[in-house]
Amino acid sequence: MTSVSVRDLSLNFGAVTVLDRLNLDINHGEFLVLLGSSGCGKSTLLNCIAGLLDVSEGQIFIKDRNVTWEEPKDRGIGMVFQSYALYPQMSVEKNLSFGLQVARVPQAEIDKRVARASEILQIQPLLKRKPAELSGGQRQRVAIGRALVRDVDVFLFDEPLSNLDAKLRSELRVEIKRLHQSLKNTMIYVTHDQIEALTLADRIAVMKGGVIQQLADPMTIYNAPENLFVAGFIGSPSMNFFRGEVAAKDGRSFVQVDGVAFDVSAYPARAGLQPGQKVVLGLRPEHVKIDEAAAGDAAHQAVVDIEEPMGADNLLWLTLAGQSMSVRIAGQRRYKPGTNVRLSFDMGVASIFDAASENRL
Amino acid sequence: MTSQTRGSARPNQWLRNLNAKIASIPMILTALVIFVGGTSWTVLYSFTNSKLLPRLSFVGLDQYVRLWAAPRWLISIENLAIYGFFSLIFSLVIGFVLAALMDQKIRFENTFRTIMLYPFALSFIVTGLVWQWLLNPQYGIQSIVRSLGWTNFNFDPLYNSDIVIYGILIAALWQGTGLVMCLMLAGLRGIDEDIWKAARVDGIPMWKTYVLVIIPMMRGVFITTLVIIASGIVKVYDLVVAQTSGGPGIASEVPAKYVYDYMFQAQNLGQGFAASTMMLVTVAIIIVPWAYLEFGGGRKRA
Amino acid sequence: MLKLVANNTIVSEYEAVPGRVTSGPHGPKPRRILSRRNIVVYGTLIVVALYYLLPLYVMIMTSLKGMPEIRIGNIFAPPVEITFEPWIKAWAQACTGLNCDGLSRGFWNSVRITVPSVIISIAVASVNGYALANWRFKGADLFFAILIIGAFIPYQVMIYPIVIVLREMGIYGTLTGLIMVHTIFGMPILTLLFRNYFAGLPEELFKAARVDGAGFWTIYFKIMLPMSLPIFVVAMILQVTGIWNDFLFGVVFTRPEYYPMTVQLNNIVNSVQGVKEYNVNMAATLLTGLVPLTIYFISGRLFVRGIAAGAVKG
Ligand SMILES: Nc1ncnc2c1ncn2[C@@H]1O[C@H](COP(=O)(O)OP(=O)(O)OP(=O)(O)O)[C@@H](O)[C@H]1O
Ligand SMILES: [Mg+2]
Numbered sequence: 001m002t003s004v005s006v007r008d009l010s011l012n013f014g015a016v017t018v019l020d021r022l023n024l025d026i027n028h029g030e031f032l033v034l035l036g037s038s039g040c041g042k043s044t045l046l047n048c049i050a051g052l053l054d055v056s057e058g059q060i061f062i063k064d065r066n067v068t069w070e071e072p073k074d075r076g077i078g079m080v081f082q083s084y085a086l087y088p089q090m091s092v093e094k095n096l097s098f099g100l101q102v103a104r105v106p107q108a109e110i111d112k113r114v115a116r117a118s119e120i121l122q123i124q125p126l127l128k129r130k131p132a133e134l135s136g137g138q139r140q141r142v143a144i145g146r147a148l149v150r151d152v153d154v155f156l157f158d159e160p161l162s163n164l165d166a167k168l169r170s171e172l173r174v175e176i177k178r179l180h181q182s183l184k185n186t187m188i189y190v191t192h193d194q195i196e197a198l199t200l201a202d203r204i205a206v207m208k209g210g211v212i213q214q215l216a217d218p219m220t221i222y223n224a225p226e227n228l229f230v231a232g233f234i235g236s237p238s239m240n241f242f243r244g245e246v247a248a249k250d251g252r253s254f255v256q257v258d259g260v261a262f263d264v265s266a267y268p269a270r271a272g273l274q275p276g277q278k279v280v281l282g283l284r285p286e287h288v289k290i291d292e293a294a295a296g297d298a299a300h301q302a303v304v305d306i307e308e309p310m311g312a313d314n315l316l317w318l319t320l321a322g323q324s325m326s327v328r329i330a331g332q333r334r335y336k337p338g339t340n341v342r343l344s345f346d347m348g349v350a351s352i353f354d355a356a357s358e359n360r361l
Numbered sequence: 362m363t364s365q366t367r368g369s370a371r372p373n374q375w376l377r378n379l380n381a382k383i384a385s386i387p388m389i390l391t392a393l394v395i396f397v398g399g400t401s402w403t404v405l406y407s408f409t410n411s412k413l414l415p416r417l418s419f420v421g422l423d424q425y426v427r428l429w430a431a432p433r434w435l436i437s438i439e440n441l442a443i444y445g446f447f448s449l450i451f452s453l454v455i456g457f458v459l460a461a462l463m464d465q466k467i468r469f470e471n472t473f474r475t476i477m478l479y480p481f482a483l484s485f486i487v488t489g490l491v492w493q494w495l496l497n498p499q500y501g502i503q504s505i506v507r508s509l510g511w512t513n514f515n516f517d518p519l520y521n522s523d524i525v526i527y528g529i530l531i532a533a534l535w536q537g538t539g540l541v542m543c544l545m546l547a548g549l550r551g552i553d554e555d556i557w558k559a560a561r562v563d564g565i566p567m568w569k570t571y572v573l574v575i576i577p578m579m580r581g582v583f584i585t586t587l588v589i590i591a592s593g594i595v596k597v598y599d600l601v602v603a604q605t606s607g608g609p610g611i612a613s614e615v616p617a618k619y620v621y622d623y624m625f626q627a628q629n630l631g632q633g634f635a636a637s638t639m640m641l642v643t644v645a646i647i648i649v650p651w652a653y654l655e656f657g658g659g660r661k662r663a
Numbered sequence: 664m665l666k667l668v669a670n671n672t673i674v675s676e677y678e679a680v681p682g683r684v685t686s687g688p689h690g691p692k693p694r695r696i697l698s699r700r701n702i703v704v705y706g707t708l709i710v711v712a713l714y715y716l717l718p719l720y721v722m723i724m725t726s727l728k729g730m731p732e733i734r735i736g737n738i739f740a741p742p743v744e745i746t747f748e749p750w751i752k753a754w755a756q757a758c759t760g761l762n763c764d765g766l767s768r769g770f771w772n773s774v775r776i777t778v779p780s781v782i783i784s785i786a787v788a789s790v791n792g793y794a795l796a797n798w799r800f801k802g803a804d805l806f807f808a809i810l811i812i813g814a815f816i817p818y819q820v821m822i823y824p825i826v827i828v829l830r831e832m833g834i835y836g837t838l839t840g841l842i843m844v845h846t847i848f849g850m851p852i853l854t855l856l857f858r859n860y861f862a863g864l865p866e867e868l869f870k871a872a873r874v875d876g877a878g879f880w881t882i883y884f885k886i887m888l889p890m891s892l893p894i895f896v897v898a899m900i901l902q903v904t905g906i907w908n909d910f911l912f913g914v915v916f917t918r919p920e921y922y923p924m925t926v927q928l929n930n931i932v933n934s935v936q937g938v939k940e941y942n943v944n945m946a947a948t949l950l951t952g953l954v955p956l957t958i959y960f961i962s963g964r965l966f967v968r969g970i971a972a973g974a975v976k977g
Contacts (some may be wrong), residue, residue, distance in 0.1 A: 047870070050874060051873075052378075052868070052870050052873060052874070069371060069372050071873075071876075072873045072874045072876075073874065073875070073876030074871070077874065078874065079865040079871065079874045080872065081871060082867070083865055083867050084867075085865060085867035085868045085871070086871075087868065087871075087885075088884055088890060089889040089890060094878075098875055098877075098885070099873075099876050101876075102876045102877050102881060103876050123480075141869075142764035146871070146875070150875075158867075204738070230809065277720030311693060367973065377800070378798050378800045380798070380878065380879035380880065381794040381798035381799075381800055381803075381879060382794075382800060384790045384791065384793075384794045384879070385791060385794050385795075385800075385803060385806065387787045387791065387808055387846075387850070388787075388791045388807070388810060389806050390856060391810065391813075391847050391850050392806045392807075392809040392810045392813065393809070394808070394828070395821055395824070396809055396810065396812075396813030396816065396821070396845055397809060397813075397815070397827065397829075397929060398824065399820070400813075400816055400820050400821060400822035401721070402823075402824045403821065403824060404820075404822050406823075415823070415827070427699065434905060458709075459711065462704050462707055462708055463708070465700075465704050466877065467704060467705070467708065473708055473712055474967075475960070475963070476712045476715050477711065477712070477715050477717060478959075479715070479719070479956065479959055479960075479967075480715060480718075480956040482904055482952075482958070482959035483908070483951070483952045483956065483968070484907070484908030484910065484925050484951065484955070485908070485910065486908075486910050486925045486928055486929050486951070487908075487925075487928070487951055487952040488950050489927075490928070490932050490944065490948045491704075491721070491722055491758035491945075491948060492718065492720045493720060493932075493947060494721070494722075494738070494941060494944070495717075495721060495727065495738070497833065497941075500733065500737075500738055500941070501738060503739070505737050505738065505739060505823075507739060526695055535714075535718065543967055551943075553849065571717075592815050595817055596817050596819075598910075598911060598926075599910040599911065602910070602929065603910075603929050603932075603933070606831075606933060611819060617817065617819055620819040621819065621914075621915075623910075624822070624823055625915065630823065633819075633823070634823070637817065637819040637820045637822075638820065640817045640819055640820065641816060641817060641820045644815055644817055648812075648815050652812075
């Protein structure tokens with residue numbers, strides 16, 4: 001049974017098409033993250049699901065009920081915003097109970113639900129305060145509480161942690177995950193922070209230009225990106241790309257890049273790679289190994305340009321096949337700039353895309 | 362499944378946002394009935410020979426021909442031109458100089474501003490009457506200066522047809538320059554402080570910085586102020602009524618007063634409508650180019 | 664479209680000033696107290712300030728003198744003998760035509776005009792601005808554009824049609840009619856003021872309220888109103904001063920018994936009958952100016968904001 005289902009959804013602002021015949025099915029109890037760069041239409045999609053924007057075309061179902069033209073309050077959704085959006089003139093308690101009062105829920109029931117929500121979020125001591133007297137993290141907790149008291153089926157988060165500093169962000173991230181595990185309701189979470197996406201999501205939908213590029217679980221998105229955009233978008237530093245041509249020799253396949261041949265026989269291609277085909281070879285920095293001495297392939301010799309030690313690991317920038325690439329190596333091992341190293345690659349976890357269609361091969 | 366079909370139907374466009382539409386009825390009525398309807402009505406009836414009551418008997422451009430032949434209207438227009446020209450120049454210059462002085466990190470800035478702006482809180486009637494008193498030749502400024510020894514000193518603008526409009530101008534400037542100063546000061550405060558630092562580092566003298574850098578940067582503020590002053594000028598009425606009632610004779614008549622007198626006293630509606638239509642045209646000449654620059658230019662930028 | 668005029672930028676920049684202590688005035692740093700520059704700057708400002716204060720001073724002095732003293736003395740001299748007689752006379756006995764009950768009648772008329780006009784015009788315009796900012800519907804922008812353009816049309820062009828409309832409704836010459844006129848002509852600037860203010864509030868707040876199930880009026884009264892007190896004060900200052908100072912609408916749309924204070928003042932001072940009593944005239948003028956002046960001196964910075972916004976009205 002799907003919890004939220006979006007069918008052929010289009011949305012235009014005047015002549016600008018922000019969402020283009022978008023389809024999305026979200027399972028019951030699933031944590032779905034919408035990930036994409038700024039302006040790709042994430043908030044717009046979320047607002048459509050919430051009923052805050054009138055769709056131009058298509059339909060939206062929540063719990064198998066067509067809610068395309070229903071008021072936000074009738075959709076069984078709660079929403080948490082980036083700027084918290086707490087009513088400044090009301091105390092925390094009033095903020096939490098406002099929606100229930102509008103819906104004319106009996107006072108006893110309101111008190112019960114507010115008490116429960118504030119217990120879950122540990123904001124009981126703050127109930128009498130005004131939003132201005134709270135820290136950012138506390139405000140966001142109250143904002144979550146506002147959705148919590150309304151006992152909704154679907155939680156919508158629009159970049160809820162973007163306004164917080166790094167430390168608070170990771171704390172609240174864990175808290176949201178815990179909340180999801182105990183409540184088990186559907187959550188749709190917009191972010192452009194890939195760490196948040198990878199850590200929180202059951203599935204991630206990567207968006208670009210109002211279109212979902214890939215919808216899959218975090219590991220699949222990370223390991224087997226469906227196209228060049230997803231591959232480049234996920235991962236930091238981003239994947240190294242080499243444009244080249246497929247060649248075959250002695251029953252092995254290679255990608256020829258600027259005179260350097262990469263043996264891709266181990267690559268689990270969906271269809272066979274055709275010799276002569278123009279492709280893009282993608283290698284994540286952590287899937288490249290630096291081999292001691294002469295163990296590696298002599299052809300894959302590179303010079304260290306820059307070293308960026310990051311504590312837990314060390315990031316090297318090298319030049320290979322006439323282009324710059326990054327390699328992440330574990331531990332404290334240091335390389336001076338100018339050092340000659342040899343590289344080997346794990347083609348089992350590489351990605352190869354068709355150069356023209358940019359889709360995974 | 363019934364709920365599905367109910368929900369999927371796009372609801373009637375008229376009923377969406379119904380409350381907002383109901384709340385906007387006063388605005389819609391005002392815009393359509395009064396602003397569009399009223400203006401068109403007046404323009405239409407300016408082509409008729411309505412006298413005491415509006416009648417739809419068209420006489421072509423007769424009213425306009427008569428209007429432009431009437432000495433009183435010609436004087437009104439001349440007065441408006443003189444008054445408009447000088448009040449634009451003086452308000453902008455005085456307003457800007459005062460604002461520049463106020464922007465010199467002075468003490469008591471608030472006090473000075475309060476003093477310069479209070480006349481703007483007063484009505485034109487009050488302003489007109491005060492200056493009528495100050496310019497009274499028997500007791501006012503003229504008599505004081507004479508009593509100081511300059512017995513030939515003459516300053517009686519309100520009783521001299523040739524210069525009466527300047528008497529009104531003095532009162533208008535007293536009332537309005539404070540506002541211009543405030544707008545200009547806000548404009549100056551909106552300029553990045555680094556500009557001043559850069560000019561200092563480059564060794565550009567202060568007055569040159571104002572003329573060559575600051576004023577061009579404040580173009581928008583100047584234009585806005587200009588439009589505000591200009592559309593106020595066309596409407597000038599109360600001040601003249603209070604200060605001179607159009608006198609001596611008809612020497613200080615203005616178009617707005619012409620319109621009022623013909624509509625409500627001379628019972629010659631057609632003339633009043635024609636005159637007010639001319640006022641509308643004047644305003645359009647000011648507003649249209651500005652609106653074109655402001656919004657036409659904006660579209661190009663976007 | 665129609666962010667009308669840099670005007671609003673001006674207002675907000677103006678407000679931003681007190682907060683930014685360091686980036687207040689921009690001119691070069693002040694040097695010694697008696698530098699040539701300081702003498703020029705302060706000298707000019709003081710002379711200008713005196714020029715602005717002069718009429719107020721003369722008004723007060725004249726209103727406190729007896730007529731004999733005015734005839735022999737000079738208008739700048741303080742009164743030898745202070746008398747409040749002119750004030751009493753202006754308030755309770757001054758004549759307009761056959762009526763000799765002073766300005767008090769005009770004062771109370773102005774109160775009866777101003778209070779409901781201010782309340783109604785602000786109520787209508789604030790709801791309008793709210794609808795425009797948060798509940799945009801097709802065509803709303805068009806009407807708003809007409810409204811703003813209408814703010815520049817000289818009143819003279821629309822007066823007569825309004826007379827006809829009011830006459831048809833049977834309220835021409837009554838206070839109700841005048842209140843309506845003030846509401847209509849206050850609408851462009853007030854709607855603009857409120858629309859810009861509401862549009863400046865975080866949109867997410869409005870969305871949150873909608874998700875919470877609040878509708879048009881609940882959001883207006885429970886969320887927007889409590890957050891918008893300052894702008895209501897600004898609008899009130901703008902309207903009270905504007906309506907109190909109005910002359911044209913007062914003459915055109917009311918009967919003599921309902922004339923507002925400004926009209927009555929003008930009739931008293933400029934009446935041709937009898938001996939001119941300049942001290943009474945000045946007392947009456949001061950009395951009329953008292954209400955807006957009080958508001959001005961009390962409200963200070965908010966007033967500046969109000970007029971900067973209202974300046975469009977001309
Ligand atoms: N009211 C509007 N009118 C016109 N265009 C709009 C409007 N709201 C959004 N857009 C456009 O729609 C596109 C998608 O906006 P949206 O807010 O959904 O982006 P987003 O993915 O949430 O970005 P961000 O990460 O910055 O929040 C943007 O290009 C934006 O410019
Ligand atoms: Mg967004």
